[in-house]
Amino acid sequence: MLLFVTGLGLGALYFLIAAGLSLIWGLMRVLNFAHASFFTVAAYLAWSASQHVPADAPGLRLIVSLAVGTAVGGAFAALTEIALIRPLYARPTGQILVTVGLALAALALVQGSYGSDPLQVTLPDALTKTTSLAGAAIPNSRLLVIGAATAVLGLLVFFLRKTRYGLIVRAGVENREMVTALGIDVQGAFTLVFVIGGMAAGLAGVLAGAYDGSIDPARGTAILIFAFIVVVIGGLGSVTGSAAAAVLVGELQQFLNFYAAAGVGDFAVVLLLAAVLLIRPGGFGGARA
Amino acid sequence: MERPVLLEVRDLHVAFGESQILHGVSLDVRAGGITALLGRNGAGKTTTLRGLLGLVPRTGSVKLAGDELARLPAHLVIRAGIGYVPENRDVFGSLTVAENLRLAERPGATLRYAYVYELFPELRERAGQRAGTLSGGQQQMVALARAFLNAENRLMLVDEPTKGLSPLMVKRVADALRAAAAVTTVLLVEQNLSVASAVATDAIVIDQGRVTFTGRVADLIADRELARRHLGISGGAAH
Numbered sequence: 001m002l003l004f005v006t007g008l009g010l011g012a013l014y015f016l017i018a019a020g021l022s023l024i025w026g027l028m029r030v031l032n033f034a035h036a037s038f039f040t041v042a043a044y045l046a047w048s049a050s051q052h053v054p055a056d057a058p059g060l061r062l063i064v065s066l067a068v069g070t071a072v073g074g075a076f077a078a079l080t081e082i083a084l085i086r087p088l089y090a091r092p093t094g095q096i097l098v099t100v101g102l103a104l105a106a107l108a109l110v111q112g113s114y115g116s117d118p119l120q121v122t123l124p125d126a127l128t129k130t131t132s133l134a135g136a137a138i139p140n141s142r143l144l145v146i147g148a149a150t151a152v153l154g155l156l157v158f159f160l161r162k163t164r165y166g167l168i169v170r171a172g173v174e175n176r177e178m179v180t181a182l183g184i185d186v187q188g189a190f191t192l193v194f195v196i197g198g199m200a201a202g203l204a205g206v207l208a209g210a211y212d213g214s215i216d217p218a219r220g221t222a223i224l225i226f227a228f229i230v231v232v233i234g235g236l237g238s239v240t241g242s243a244a245a246a247v248l249v250g251e252l253q254q255f256l257n258f259y260a261a262a263g264v265g266d267f268a269v270v271l272l273l274a275a276v277l278l279i280r281p282g283g284f285g286g287a288r289a
Numbered sequence: 290m291e292r293p294v295l296l297e298v299r300d301l302h303v304a305f306g307e308s309q310i311l312h313g314v315s316l317d318v319r320a321g322g323i324t325a326l327l328g329r330n331g332a333g334k335t336t337t338l339r340g341l342l343g344l345v346p347r348t349g350s351v352k353l354a355g356d357e358l359a360r361l362p363a364h365l366v367i368r369a370g371i372g373y374v375p376e377n378r379d380v381f382g383s384l385t386v387a388e389n390l391r392l393a394e395r396p397g398a399t400l401r402y403a404y405v406y407e408l409f410p411e412l413r414e415r416a417g418q419r420a421g422t423l424s425g426g427q428q429q430m431v432a433l434a435r436a437f438l439n440a441e442n443r444l445m446l447v448d449e450p451t452k453g454l455s456p457l458m459v460k461r462v463a464d465a466l467r468a469a470a471a472v473t474t475v476l477l478v479e480q481n482l483s484v485a486s487a488v489a490t491d492a493i494v495i496d497q498g499r500v501t502f503t504g505r506v507a508d509l510i511a512d513r514e515l516a517r518r519h520l521g522i523s524g525g526a527a528h
Contacts, residue, residue: 164391171381171392177344178379182393182435183367 001136003254009142009211011250012149016204017227018234018242019156020197026173026237027193029092030085033099035201036220037106042073042202043215044110047119058124065206073202074195081194110217118214127210141210148207152200156239169193173237229273234285241285292319295474296444301349303340310336312498313349318444323466323475325489325506327520333498334478335376338446342366342373353444368395370443372436374450380431382421386412389420393435405434408465426458433465445469448478463488486510494520
């Protein structure tokens with residue numbers, strides 16, 4: 001049970017990164033290698049903000065971290081879209097280069113400012129305890145990550161299915177030129193999707209700190225690789241497909257790394273990716289939300 | 290009395306990389322009725338529609354009722370009062386029929402749902418069905434309905450609406466175009482000359498990215514030499 005919930009927690013982190021990546025690719029055809037930067041910068045700025053909260057109020061620290069991390073992720077993503085991606089819509093190679101460059105620069109900036117060693121995250125007592133589930137002692141921090149990802153999934157599905165902007169995004173994933181040809185400014189949807197993706201990545205940055213008990217400059221890049229795999233398996237542009245694929249990848253990794261040998265789970269995920277690309281190249285969720 | 294000009298296009302150029310597709314297209318579409326935009330395959334008809342909407346990079350002047358649109362982004366050109374039915378229908382297959390129509394609603398516009406459902410009652414019955422599961426004819430109804438929905442649309446650009454449809458569906462589309470022309474202006478790209486000659490009054494012929502004929506459809510079809518020269522067919526055969 002503990003392994004299952006830990007895998008679910010890992011999958012939840014993958015989902016928070018993959019959901020944004022998937023929507024950004026689905027709508028804008030932008031392969032955003034800078035997505036991990038939103039995660040990392042948000043995690044570190046949130047950690048800095050939490051240091052201004054008295055140490056004897058760890059609950060407030062966590063709330064401040066979550067709020068700052070989410071806001072920083074969204075703001076950083078908006079700036080990236082407006083300043084770097086927008087001038088390069090017609091140049092996919094330029095987009096790849098600029099997002100890779102931003103990822104490297106942001107990582108270097110974080111390492112230069114905070115150092116390369118992990119920073120400890122102070123958690124409220126409630127999160128350092130465990131909850132008994134089917135006889136297993138589950139760390140509450142895992143449950144927090146899973147609960148937050150489930151809430152984000154619910155909000156995203158509500159946004160995509162019940163709001164006009166969600167309708168525009170779903171239609172744009174399928175055929176953005178036709179959305180324009182209906183008199184709709186797709187540019188606004190592009191920025192919105194980037195902001196949503198950045199907020200989810202920023203939230204993931206803070207939650208990963210709670211999950212691991214520390215933040216680390218390289219953590220975002222490590223998660224990004226598996227998040228890309230999740231996006232492909234789940235289907236480009238599909239949020240629910242990403243959620244299902246994230247759980248699958250997290251569990252596969254967790255169980256095989258434990259029962260086989262460390263690293264076997266990671267290798268199996270790559271094999272799963274290859275199998276999906278061969279059997280169902282569009283992924284399981286297709287282009288649907 | 291001659292109808293006033295609604296759409297005025299001057300010196301429209303479109304190029305994709307090194308390939309020049311339109312070489313200075315200039316045309317007038319008069320208000321009311323249907324004007325057919327004719328020409329051989331690859332002549333530049335679809336590119337003309339896409340160019341004047343700004344869906345492809347272009348230079349030149351595009352005026353709707355005297356207002357210059359060429360400097361506007363595509364979505365604002367459309368919002369100036371244009372409904373567009375693209376060549377391949379381009380319905381959103383993963384969205385329902387109702388969602389396809391809802392997407393076409395413009396904030397603040399008067400919506401003609403009753404009119405659209407009168408033209409295409411099937412759309413009301415299939416409102417909850419995914420558009421991708423509809424037949425080709427039904428998808429064309431969705432595409433036409435999206436363009437007809439906003440009462441403020443002064444011009445419809447309709448690109449080969451009968452392509453690949455059954456004879457029965459071709460007749461329904463032609464009837465719908467006639468109904469639309471009673472309340473607005475239609476610029477119709479159509480390869481099916483019998484449809485074009487049956488519904489349109491005016492004709493513009495494009496060949497190799499240039500306008501080569503402007504006049505009445507009846508004159509073009511009736512004159513064997515004119516039809517052969519501009520369309521590569523024998524006149525009268527289209528009837």
